[in-house]
Structure formats: structure tokens, C-alpha cells
Amino acid sequence: MSFFAVALVVSLASLVVKGLFTCFVPQGRLPRALDRILRFIPPAALAALVAPAIVYAKTASGSTFAPARLLAGLGALVIAVYSRNVVVTIVSGMALLMLLQRVIG
Amino acid sequence: MPPPDPSVPSPAGRRRGGWTEPLRGARAVLPILVGVIPFALVLGFIMRQTGRTSAESGFFSFSLIAGTAQVATVHLFAAGAPLLVIVATTVMINMRYALYSLSLVPILQREPWWRRLFCAYIISDQSYAFTMAEAERNPDNGDMTGFLVGASLGVFLPWAAAVLVGYHAGAIIPPSLPLDFTIPLVFTALLAPQLKDRGRIASALTAAAAAVILVPTMPLQLGFLAALLAGVVVGVLLDGKREGA
Numbered sequence: 001m002s003f004f005a006v007a008l009v010v011s012l013a014s015l016v017v018k019g020l021f022t023c024f025v026p027q028g029r030l031p032r033a034l035d036r037i038l039r040f041i042p043p044a045a046l047a048a049l050v051a052p053a054i055v056y057a058k059t060a061s062g063s064t065f066a067p068a069r070l071l072a073g074l075g076a077l078v079i080a081v082y083s084r085n086v087v088v089t090i091v092s093g094m095a096l097l098m099l100l101q102r103v104i105g
Numbered sequence: 106m107p108p109p110d111p112s113v114p115s116p117a118g119r120r121r122g123g124w125t126e127p128l129r130g131a132r133a134v135l136p137i138l139v140g141v142i143p144f145a146l147v148l149g150f151i152m153r154q155t156g157r158t159s160a161e162s163g164f165f166s167f168s169l170i171a172g173t174a175q176v177a178t179v180h181l182f183a184a185g186a187p188l189l190v191i192v193a194t195t196v197m198i199n200m201r202y203a204l205y206s207l208s209l210v211p212i213l214q215r216e217p218w219w220r221r222l223f224c225a226y227i228i229s230d231q232s233y234a235f236t237m238a239e240a241e242r243n244p245d246n247g248d249m250t251g252f253l254v255g256a257s258l259g260v261f262l263p264w265a266a267a268v269l270v271g272y273h274a275g276a277i278i279p280p281s282l283p284l285d286f287t288i289p290l291v292f293t294a295l296l297a298p299q300l301k302d303r304g305r306i307a308s309a310l311t312a313a314a315a316a317v318i319l320v321p322t323m324p325l326q327l328g329f330l331a332a333l334l335a336g337v338v339v340g341v342l343l344d345g346k347r348e349g350a
Contacts, residue, residue, distance in 0.1 A: 001188060002163075003157060003182060003230070004161065004164060004255050006178065006188060006191060007164060007168055007178070007181055008168060009192055010169060010174070010178050010191060010192055010195045011165075011169040011202075011342060013192050013195065013196050013198045014169055014171060014174060014195055014196065014202075015222075015226055015275040017110045017196055017199045017200060017202055017203050018171075018199060018203075018225040018226070018228060019145075019206055019221060019222055019224075019225025019226075020202075020203040020206050020227070021203065021206040021210050021223070022206045022208075022209055022210055022213045022214075022221045022224065022225060023206075023218060023222050023225055033195060034210075035208070035211075036341060036344055037337060038207060038210075038211070038339055039210040039304075039305065039340070040239040040304070040305060040308040040336060040337040040341060040344075041204050041205070041207065041208040041337060042208060042234070042238075042241075042299055042310050043249075043296060043300065043305045043306075043309040043340070044308045044309060044332070044333050044334075044335075044336025044337050044340065045153075045201065045204070045205070045230075045233075045234075045312070045333050046234060046249065046292050046293075046295055046299065046309070046328050047229065047260070047308075047309035047312040047313040047316070048295040048312040048313065048315070048316040048332040048336065049234075049289070049292050049316075049329070050250075050289045050292045050293050050296060050313065050338055051312070051313035051316045051320075052317055052318045052320040052321065052328075052329075053285075053288065053289035053292075054286075054289050054293075056315050056321065056325075056345040058277035058285070063196070063321050069227070069255070069286060069324075071248040071288070073258045073289060073294060074288075076290050076293050076294075077293050077296075078159070078295065080294045080296070080297035081246050081300070084294075084297065085134075086136045086137075086291055086294040086295070087136050089290055089294035089297075090139070090155060090241045090287050090290045090291060090294070091291060091326030092286075093286065093290040094283075094286060094287065094290070097283055098283070098314075100285070102143075
């Protein structure tokens with residue numbers, strides 16, 4: 001089977017998943033109580049994306065615990081809470097990481 | 106960026122800023138490109154390593170906008186996995202987008218179907234996160250769809266270009282520079298304003314703890330999905346308790 005065919009099928013299946021509730025489930029059928037669930041999707045998704053990426057570093061042999069990344073990430077969270085600014089958070093987080101990597105490896 | 110097209114009419118009864126919100130969305134996502142582009146370069150490099158032609162790589166970049174699922178697909182295809190396995194795997198990896206789409210229903214429900222489908226096609230983790238941050242900070246924004254489209258294209262177009270560069274030039278970023286760390290930093294900056302009440306803080310803490318344990322131990326990003334669900338469940342349970350009290 002050609003790669004183009006595989007790519008097409010995979011892409012169409014993913015499109016159905018990506019638009020599942022906005023395009024493929026009839027809108028009138030969504031219950032109002034759902035609002036209470038929706039509120040928690042962004043914070044839970046963001047936290048689940050962030051946590052493993054700051055606790056572990058990807059190496060050739062897999063994921064290893066990375067204390068410098070964890071400390072820099074926690075520091076960045078504090079800075080983010082107070083600054084509310086994406087660029088400030090990136091710059092200070094990267095500076096913290098490079099500093100900590102020098103100190104604790 | 107092409108100039109505004111005056112022949113496209115705005116739907117009646119809705120405030121539309123023309124190009125204002127798409128441009129704001131595209132500008133908002135600029136900082137995350139520092140982390141996204143190295144990943145795209147590596148993905149392009151992997152495409153070539155696993156034997157894909159330049160045309161196949163280019164087609165796949167545009168047909169499926171989801172990096173992890175693309176890596177999985179080219180690996181499985183190169184290993185000779187049957188189509189059903191490849192499709193099931195990528196659907197699992199992308200299942201988080203079904204939850205994203207659930208939380209986008211209030212934003213997109215008035216849009217025509219083709220525009221909702223276009224949004225589903227171009228959305229990414231990054232543009233979703235920036236759009237929800239905008240919805241939180243600026244709930245009266247009359248053109249959230251425009252913001253979402255601008256943010257998504259602002260991530261996707263540089264991404265696709267970087268895949269192409271990575272395919273032809275190889276991984277040109279020195280691995281000693283921890284640029285991958287900028288991605289969690291951006292998500293951290295977007296998470297902070299979400300932590301407004303006890304329910305959402307508990308939801309984030311639960312998801313974080315679960316992700317640290319489950320993401321390295323479960324295959325296909327199922328750990329991420331399980332952590333997301335755990336966070337939502339804890340948030341809803343705490344919310345119910347508060348309302349019952």
C-alpha cells in the first residue's frame with residue numbers, strides 16, 4: 001500500500017477526532033451540565049503537557065529525571081503567575097535552566 | 106500575509122474585526138515557535154530517515170497537522186505495520202483533540218460547518234492553548250474564531266516550512282541548546298491565568314501528578330489522555346462538593 005493512501009486515511013480519521021464535538025456530534029444534543037466539565041479541560045490539559053516535560057529530559061536512552069528542568073519549571077510557574085507574560089516566562093525560564101544546569105548538571 | 110479581501114462579506118449580526126483577531130492570534134503564538142521549529146526540523150529529518158520522499162513528507166505535513174501522530178505513522182509504516190494498526194494508533198494519540206473540541210463548542214457553535222471543519226483541521230496543542238487563554242482573559246472577544254484561525258496558521262505555516270527545511274538540511278539545531286524547554290515554558294505561562302479557583306488548581310495538580318507517573322509508562326500518549334481525564338474528574342468532583350455545601 002502506498003504511503004500516500006496511508007497518510008490520507010490517517011489524516012481523515014484524525015480530522016474526525018479533532019472535530020468530533022464541533023463538527024460531527026449534533027450540537028443540540030450537548031447537555032448544559034457540560035459547561036461544568038469544559039472549564040477543567042484547559043487547566044488539566046496544560047498541566048498534563050507541562051509536568052512530564054519539566055520533570056524528565058529526553059535522552060537517547062529514554063526519559064530521565066531532570067532536577068534542573070524541574071526547578072527551572074517551578075520557578076517559571078511562579079514568574080508566570082506574577083508576570084502573566086509569555087515572553088517574560090520564556091526568557092526567565094530558559095535563563096534559570098541554563099544557570100541550574102551549570103550548577104547541578 | 107496577503108491584504109484583506111473586501112469581497113468577503115462579514116456574517117450579519119456578529120462583530121467581526123476582519124483581520125484584527127487573526128493577526129492578534131498569529132502574533133500571540135510567535136514566542137512558541139522557538140520551541141516548535143526545532144521539533145519540526147527533527148520531524149523532517151525523521152521523514153527522510155524512514156525513507157519517505159520529499160513529496161510524501163510535504164503531503165503528510167499538510168494533510169495531518171499533528172506532529173506526534175506523524176512521527177508514529179512514519180515509524181509504523183516503515184516497520185510494515187498494517188493500516189488498521191497505524192490508524193488506531195494515531196487516533197489514540199490524537200484523542201486529546203476530541204476533548205479540546207468539546208471545550209471549543211461554545212466558541213465555534215455559531216460558525217458554519219465548513220469553518221468549524223477548517224478549525225478542526227488546522228488546530229494544534231499550541232493554538233488551542235493560546236485560544237483558551239484569550240477566551241479566559243478576554244471573554245467578550247467577538248471574533249474568537251478569527252483568533253483561533255490566526256493562532257493555528259501562525260503555528261502551522263512556520264511548522265510546515267521547518268519540516269521541509271529539516272527534510273533537506275537535516276537537524277541543524279545543536280542538541281546542547283535546550284530549546285525544547287521553551288514549549289513547556291509557554292504552556293506554563295498559559296496555565297498560570299487558569300489557576301483562579303480551588304477546583305481548577307486541584308484539576309491542574311492532579312493532571313500534573315498523573316502525567317508525571319503515566320506519560321513515561323503508558324504507550325501512545327495514552328498517559329497524557331488519562332492524566333487529562335483524571336484532572337477533569339477531580340475538578341468536577343470538587344465543584345459538585347462546593348455546590349452541594
